[in-house]
Amino acid sequence: MTEEANGFRKIVYLSFPPEASNRPVVCNLALLFNLSFNILKADISPRHEGSLTLELAGREVDYHKGISYLKQNGVKITPASQKIFRDEELCMHCGLCTSLCPTKALSVNLENRIVEFDVERCSACGMCTRVCPVRAMIVDMNENDLR
Ligand code: SF4
Ligand code: SF4
Structure with missing residues (x-):
């Protein structure tokens, strides 16, 4: 994990089950947890399993809340570094x-x-x-x- 002047940053790889791929869970990271995200790679289609590599930035406490929120919505998360x-x-x-x-x-x-x-x-x-x-x-x- 890296800490920079403008906040906490981490690159994560997300796997979406079909039921989660229709929900705006990634947009909600910004709305609910004030996290900014940069999509580095995407392979998402409605009603199918998908994957997304995201760089997330914000406060570390909000990053962990956002990750918990994603998990609650069925999204599997792997740090890209793994x-x-x-x-x-x-x-x-x-x-x-x-x-x-x-x-x-x-x-x-x-x-x-x-x-x-x-x-x-x-x-x-x-x-x-x-x-x-x-x-x-x-x-x-x-x-x-x-x-
Ligand atoms: S040998 Fe090492 S430096 Fe050269 S391309 Fe492979 S990983 Fe990169
Ligand atoms: S180290 Fe290799 S896999 Fe990682 S970002 Fe650079 S080119 Fe991509």
Whole structure:
């Protein structure tokens, strides 16, 4: 989890059962809990199971209330950081992934040329898995459709 001057921020992956996909539960995060959200990835269709990767921002206490509200409405929540990991033995710090990473979770340390991975910034978009020559970046594909 990260704390910044403008509040608490976290990227979460949401799975919606069909009965929850018709309700405005995400909009209610703003209305009821004063949380702002940024949709990073969406795969939602009415009356079907769907998924959404969201960056939520606001007060930490409101974030936890919002997460409880989502759970009460049948939404399954996974921190995006739990859906990806880097195999440190495989990574050769070539830097290829850093130019593609949309959230800057992967970045080159200019002092030692090491590619650093900040998992809390990761949205589990899967872009890095497509370019990594040694397949060091691994995303949990069970619930996340990374086409
Ligand atoms: S999955 Fe890879 S490319 Fe996407 S945000 Fe995470 S580290 Fe960056
Ligand atoms: S592309 Fe793969 S090997 Fe290269 S820095 Fe990124 S994770 Fe490491």
